[in-house]
Amino acid sequence: MPDPDASSGLGDLFENLPTAASGLPERAQRDAPPPGSRRAMREARAAADRSADEVVPPQPAEAPEPTAPSPSEAAQESSSMEDLFAPEQHREVPRKRGRGRLIGLIIVLVVLGGIAAGGAWVYNTYQDKINEMMGWGEPKDYASGEATGEVQVTIMKGDTGSPVSTALFKAGVTKTDRVFYDYLIKEKPTATFYPGVYKLQKRMTAEAALKALEDPENRMANTVRIAEGGTIESSLPRIVDGVGLALEDLQAAVKDPAAYGVQAASLEGWLFPATYTFDPGATATDVIQRMVDRTRESLSKAGVPDADAQRVLTIASIIEREARTPDFTKVSRVIQNRLDDGMKLQMDSTAQYGYGELHAGKASTSKEAQHAENDWNTYAITGLPATPISNPGDAAIDAAMHPADGTWLYFVTVNMSTGQTVFSDTYAEHQQAIKQMRSWCRANPDTGC
Secondary structure (H helix, E strand, O other): OOOOOHHHOHHHHHHOOOOOOOOHHHHHHHOOOOOOOHHHHHHHHHHHHHHHHOOOOOOOOOOOOOOOOOHHHHHHHHHHHHHHHHHHHHHHHHHHHHHHHHHHHHHHHHHHHHHHHHHHHHHHHOHHHHHHHHOOOOOOOOOOOOOEEEEEEEEOOOOOHHHHHHHHHHOOOOOOOOHHHHHHHHHOOOOOOOOEEEEEEEOOOHHHHHHHHOOHHHEEOOEEEOOOOOOHHHHHHHHHHHHOOOHHHHHHHOOOHHHHOOOOOOOOOOOOOOEEEOOOOOOHHHHHHHHHHHHHHHHHHOOOOHHHHHHHHHHHHHHHHHOOHHHHHHHHHHHHHHHHHOOOOOOHHHHHHHHOOOOOOOOOOOHHHHOOOOOOOOOOOOOOOOOOOOOOOHHHHHHHHOOOOOOOOEEEEEEOOOOEEEEEOOHHHHHHHHHHHHHHHHHOOOOOO
8 A cells, every 4th residue: 555644644543553573573674665765755854853843852961972884884875875966976077077178189289280380380481401400301412423524614813612612503513502612611611712714524522523623634724714694894804814814905805896896885795605715815805806706606596687686685684694594485585575565674683783783692682773773773764774784695595586485474583592483474473482482581591582
């Protein structure tokens, strides 16, 4: 039958009934409500109500020390409490722990992402320096046994390690602009260089190139090499060192272009870049005439009409100063596209020439040169400069006559060591290339930027 409700008063009636001596207490024990059940809670409340009606006997002055529960009682009490509260605890703790782990994971990912992004920026900006420090990337020097062919390199009076290193690189002797200079600093910082023209090979190691320059057998007598992209100002001292003529005599010999059949205000661009050997007793006029005649040969070979000679030489002289040989025809196209569109050429080399800083060793134009008022500054004038700005070689003259097909209007060299150049159709694309160039320059200071 249903359990009597303790609050109805029927509990007292059943408690006063006579009981048999049989195992009713055991049955009552067996029927004891499970701990934590509703029945147990009701009986606990009823017992509390009865206790409140009873008189509490006086307590002794010193209450007996409570005894610790037995392990089984403690375990039972602990089990009852866990049964009552465990469900809420088991639901709450994993939720907090999971949320904490998720937040921690997000923080770790953000930190690692920031480190990765920062590392990528550092590597892109300082790639060459990092590769050098870690020994990564392509070697800067040629391997022993790669040397081939023959080239001439001119050493000027007073040249030291840095300009000699640059001359070797431009001639194709060494692999990079700085490898010879770095080798000198490390192995022979007191090396002395004597002016003259030297016979070397292409693709030499820095060590082999130094030995070749120190060998008197490689120095060519009464010989001069006029460099591509040089000017009258830079070429005459070479002639002095190679042939032994007086500088004053050579300066007088170039004053009158008409004496050589050149209809121009200056012989700039007409001293063809090549290696010349002269007989003893050659005069300054003999030397200059030989070089002008060699320029005419190149113009004729490229199919340049006599009436266009000065114009083509002027374009070729810009090409020679602005680009490396593989890019000559593309730079020629940029020049032609700008002329056709009526745009200013805005070539750094022309502004540098007009301001007198063409040989300053910098790729970029100074602010003073860029804003100077003269007939060569193509940032200020429209069209070609007044005269050629350098001595162009065969490849540059041919490129001026035969530009590549393309729509480019801009170009910029983004790596001064390799000469890598980016050509662009739009100004926005050009600006991105300029950022690339500036990034390389920041990572490679003192390299001619």
